[in-house]
Amino acid sequence: MSHTVRAGGRRVAVAMLLVATLVACTTAKSPAPAPVTWTKVDVGPAEPVTLTAHDNQLLVGLRHRGAKVVPELQLLDATGKRTSIPVKPNPASPYAFEAIWYSIAYDGKQLLALGGAAGGAHSNTRWTVWTGSPQTGLVEHPQDFFTFGGQTAGDLYSAVITPDGRALLGSWGGVQTGNDAMVWLPQGSDAKWTRQNPAKTALQSTPSLLVGPGFGTTLGERIVLAGSQVRLAPGVVAQEAAVWWSTKLNQGWSRIVLPDPGNRSQANTATCSKDCVISGYVDGQLALWRLDAAGTAKRLQGVPSIPVGDKDKLPPPVVNGDTIVQVVAQDNKVKLVSGQDGHWTVQDSTGPAGPVINAALLPDHKLYLIAGATLWQTTLS
DSSP, X not given: OHHHHHXXXXXXXXXXXXHHHHHHHHHSOXXXXXXXXXXXXXXXXXXXXXXXXXXXXXXXXXXXXXXXXXXXXXXXXXXXXXXXXXXXXXXXXXXXXXXXXXXXXXXSSOEEEEEEEEETTTTEEEEEEEEXXXXXXXXXXXXXXXXXOSTTEEEEEEEEEXXXXXXXXXXXEOSSSSEEEEEEXXXXXXXXXXXXXXXXXXXXOBTTEEEEEEEXXXXXXXEEEEEEEEEEEXXXXXXXXXXXXXXXXXXXXXXXXXXXXXXSEEEEEEEESSSEEEEEEETTEEEEEEEOTTSXXXXXXXXXXXXXXXXXXXXXOEEETTEEEEEEEETTEEEEEEEETTEEEEEEEEEEEXXXXXXXXXXXXXXXXXXXXXXXXXXXX
């Protein structure tokens, strides 16, 4: 009897070993994808701060610390050739000589740039507006102090060009409360810019709803703003990722609350072509949404859990064929999140480190990235 028990025990042990082996084989992790290899792009002694892609051209906004004219601009073509674009501050505008590029818009012909430099007793940002073309250079147009300054001044963040005109985007002291989203349009020529009235539009804050966009781009004739709204009610303070868009330049504004906002969410940046891909965070984790041209938004599922906080930079996502690519920094390490709804891959990077500032994709699948104070390039598959 004892012999039979021992034999049965051995059979059970062997069976358990086989099961354990099968489980181990089926649950073993797939090998990590190969890291992305980046190459440094030489832009001279200046520090890259902005990227703007149009067709096969890339505009690189630069900051040349210590130079007489701090802001610089270069154009990279498909061959990688660098061409310097003249930057011409107005002698009557001392802050223009020290400006740092915040946003540069380019439609293949004309340029619109927004620069800023800290100044005054409170070191508030002194904003400067520049227009021109790659052929003629960027010319600064001094503005009246109260165009962008004063006790109710807010912030500026984007310059945009649509088929119907150009605009500067930011915020301003609210008609009723808080800050309203603000649009500046040129009056007549580029020499004078004026604030538009947001009253009774989706850009106005109310006692129960504060608007807070912080990034702007375009979708055809539309201006698209990304940010968050804050709903206020007794016992309720709810911050939710949202998008505002117009029907045409500064007309017909509406607000779209992005779905699945969690307890606290924010839309940081967006890229729009036929539709919009929006990046931000939900409850402190990376989140991506898709917004179609009809105004239907969807939160993309299965996005890897990567921490994103209020102060973290998220470059606009890029779309490479059918694949969405989001560059993000985690613990000072650059990662690429790529894929489609429900299917994603995370790759480490070889080369860049530090905070990621901006990213842009050209038609030849070359992805450019500003990380730290360096411009990098890789080719996506």
